[in-house]
Amino acid sequence: MAIDFKEIPSPCFVLEEELLRKNLELIDSVQKAAGCQIILALKGFSMYSAFPIVKEYLSGATASSLNEVKLINDFMGYQSHTYMPAYLDSEFEEIMQRSSHITFNSLSQWERFQGRVEAYKAANPGKTLSCGIRVNPQYSEVATDMYNPCVPGSRLGVTRDKLPDELPAGIDGIHFHTLCENGSDTLERTLAALEERFGDLLHQAKWLNMGGGHLMTREGYDISKLIKLVSTIKEKYNLEVILEPGSAIAWRTGILYTTVLDVLDSQGIDVAILDTSFAAHMPDTLEMPYKPAIRGAHQEPVEGKPTYRLGGMTCLAGDYMGDYSFDKPLEIGDKIIFEDMIHYTMVKTTTFNGVNLPSIGIWKADQSFQLVRSYGYESFKDRLS
Template identity: 50%
Template sequence: MPNPMLNPTIPSPCYVCEEAKLEANLQLMQQVQNETGVEIILALKGFSMWSTFNLVKQYLQGSTASAVWEARLGKEEIGKQVHAYSPAFKPADIDELVNLVDHISFNSLGQWQRYKQQILASKVSAGLRVNPEHQEAETELYDPSAPGSRLGIRAQDLHSADLSDIEGFHIHNLCECDSFATERTIKAFEDKFGKWLPQLKWINFGGGHLMTRSGYNVKHLIDTLKAFKARHPHLTVILEPGSAVAWETGSLVAEVVDIVDNQDKIAILDISATAHMPDVLEMPYRPEVRGAAKADEKPFTYRLGGNSCLAGDAIDLYSFDHELQVGERIIFEDMIHYTMVKTTFFNGVEHPSIGIIRKDGSFELVRKFEYEDFKNKLS
């Protein structure tokens, strides 16, 4: 079968989602929902490619937003349930959100008290983001339970609070974790917050449940969630993965523009790490390149570099079976979740287009960025 990413109609640079792979992830999530009774919603902060949402809404129960614009996107393009959480809401945010969302979680008791009457009048279900003070994330930048975190209320700060109008708790401390991290988190949560569970209606266990990753123990996740629901049958349980929905569902297609020599051979591409793959520098991490290996494992090694003027706009060393040529395609794997949502127009470099390989193998270009997009983002 020919490589669909080498379809000559795919422009470079371009993010390309493979519809069949996305649906396979959604079908696995549907299995988890069917066997446990939990509700899975899409975390828009991880995957906001709304051209795929007609497919997403066939399987998931809605979306969760971190800001008004995400809430609007979820409401308009998925419908169904819309949840919202933010570290802090402004009054104007609440004015809009009460007409968009079904559930809202506040990050502090102060925020809840500030907007309590407006929320109660709107009939939106109110919750609190709580901090289980249980760490599972490997990277500090992505650890909501790190000491001194601004995210979530500690149990010790709830004991004297009036929670009579709070209907749910929202917990999020995972980042691309396995099912055993979920099990440990649930135990830590019950240990610290169990006294309040009888009065609640719902629990949101957040994201970071990477159930679509190869090797993930889906049966253990199902058993863990069923056990929690058996202990607390009155609670609706919600998960809101971002990465797991679009995990390994598509790539970033790039092209070699030039090759220069300075200690290493450097292939300069038509994409930018800082503008189009920011987690490469922030995490940092080394993305997989199709057909490539680590430095010196294959005959020809190159440092792959971006096309912005940032000196550190480089990815890593990769080796290939052949010498790279100007005009050759380079395919970065697994670039759909958390990558597209973070891109910028830094340095005015060409922003990658967005496309979909449909289940029948055809390619559809759904978005091409133009100069006006760059200009209108500024002022």
């Protein structure tokens, strides 16, 4: 049944429970067939009001900050798989207490904290804490440098020439993350590069974390190849395999519901100003960049149809997207629905220019709407001083 938009405020991120469950069911089938563990990456999807649903299918989550670690502990009840490019001395004790796995970005980070890890384990013999090292296989097919962890001079992960012939004592696992919304064919080529450079160390490891970017819920993704790749490397090196997707879990599970505030002519270009912001609420559209799909609109201009450039409500000159064609002229009060707006949106929004954050809600499986959160002046003020 379609969403009843009369119940929903504007602007609002709306997660559809049934679509989330559909993704999670597929992901759960993959981890069972491949014999691996698939966990949620909070950096892409941290909507903790949906964590009870996620917990029904996944047995873990991964964090890249102490705040994300706490969110996992508090709202999923799991110890975190934790990776940070660098750890703070003041936070590390709490990270050890709250994590089951800690991955280090460099040998110097491991050497700096190794003594504290060993002391913590000795003082807490009943606590499971496994440490790993992030490696850079120097192979990635990510086209946008901002999202490519293998660009020359990358700060993320250790290249093979910097590692000894044996894994350092105390390091149990190897972690890589070089994919970004890629298919299993990309993973296949990435694993070949990984094995070429790190195969000897994989034989010594207890676990391999393949990071995120596995967009297994996208239509056309070769699931059978993913299962085969994971199963093969698991058996070949006799290790546990972990995948930590973010986008795949929330892929096409919801929308950003917005309203037209004004329509104007700007030097021959029709512009519609919305009650949202591309810069503040959908930053990836400008950073990646990409052009988000709009329900009922033509993605590119169509000759003879009403065509508009869509503007955000901040004062940033570049806060716009377009152009889009519609089947009828836009009017003030019309609703614009941006598709696939649940991953890498809420986690990256800002209150730039004092613009309120969109509300957050869930369209539940019983066809009711749950308003989870709304924002106002206090939300803006609390981020400032």
